[in-house]
Amino acid sequence: MGEGTIIGPDTPVAELAARYPAVRVVLSRYGFGSYEDEEPPAGSVAGFARERGIPPERLVGEIERVLDLSRREPPPASFLALLETHEHLNELFLLHQEALLAQDIPLAAELLKQVSEGQREHIRVEEEILLPVYARAGKIPGGDPKFYINEHRKMIRILDHFEEMLPRLMDEGPGTMRRRVIELFDEGYWFKRLLEHHDEREESILYPVLDQVTTEEERRELLERCL
Numbered sequence: 159m160g161e162g163t164i165i166g167p168d169t170p171v172a173e174l175a176a177r178y179p180a181v182r183v184v185l186s187r188y189g190f191g192s193y194e195d196e197e198p199p200a201g202s203v204a205g206f207a208r209e210r211g212i213p214p215e216r217l218v219g220e221i222e223r224v225l226d227l228s229r230r231e232p233p234p235a236s237f238l239a240l241l242e243t244h245e246h247l248n249e250l251f252l253l254h255q256e257a258l259l260a261q262d263i264p265l266a267a268e269l270l271k272q273v274s275e276g277q278r279e280h281i282r283v284e285e286e287i288l289l290p291v292y293a294r295a296g297k298i299p300g301g302d303p304k305f306y307i308n309e310h311r312k313m314i315r316i317l318d319h320f321e322e323m324l325p326r327l328m329d330e331g332p333g334t335m336r337r338r339v340i341e342l343f344d345e346g347y348w349f350k351r352l353l354e355h356h357d358e359r360e361e362s363i364l365y366p367v368l369d370q371v372t373t374e375e376e377r378r379e380l381l382e383r384c385l
């Protein structure tokens with residue numbers, strides 16, 4: 159299966175799952191036990207759908223969404239690209255939570271690693287490259303640079319905590335494991351609220367102000383450094 163392959167009803171499920179582990183999250187929505195040691199189902203996407211009484215097109219659509227995310231090229235050079243980064247990271251976190259829900263801890267850990275690396279790089283870009291330029295705008299109500307920085311610190315603290323907890327889950331017996339998973343969802347709720355609030359502040363203040371205080375040429379140069 160080459161890069162950018164279009165999937166269809168005849169695509170073998172096992173091949174997809176081997177190449178894109180996050181596809182197992184979709185399969186687990188339809189009752190496929192997504193523990194790592196379980197063999198992916200034999201047969202095609204359509205066969206898998208038929209066995210579970212769901213329309214094959216629906217399954218193809220859901221798998222395509224996950225593949226888009228796994229194959230996503232670096233976003234194009236515009237401030238809009240940074241909004242896409244937010245969306246991309248939020249969707250990855252949801253996939254991580256789905257794997258957690260299916261109690262596929264190795265997959266949840268793998269997806270969390272992608273969330274964490276992506277989030278840290280995005281924060282680095284904002285703090286090292288964008289905030290110094292943003293400072294030109296002077297005082298902005300609700301837009302003090304320290305708000306962004308404090309929220310970034312909180313986000314990193316929570317991600318550190320999640321990354322510490324995930325490997326420990328693998329050593330838990332089934333009795334305590336589910337309870338720990340529930341705790342992670344409770345904490346995940348606050349993480350998502352924090353991100354929602356933070357992204358909103360950036361989308362309504364940081365990015366539009368950056369547009370105002372830069373020339374087009376400078377914007378191009380800055381974005382090149384960001385991406």
Ligand SMILES: [Fe+2]
Binds near residue numbers: 306360
């Ligand atoms: Fe940020």
Ligand SMILES: [Fe+2]
Binds near residue numbers: 240244280284357360
């Ligand atoms: Fe951001």
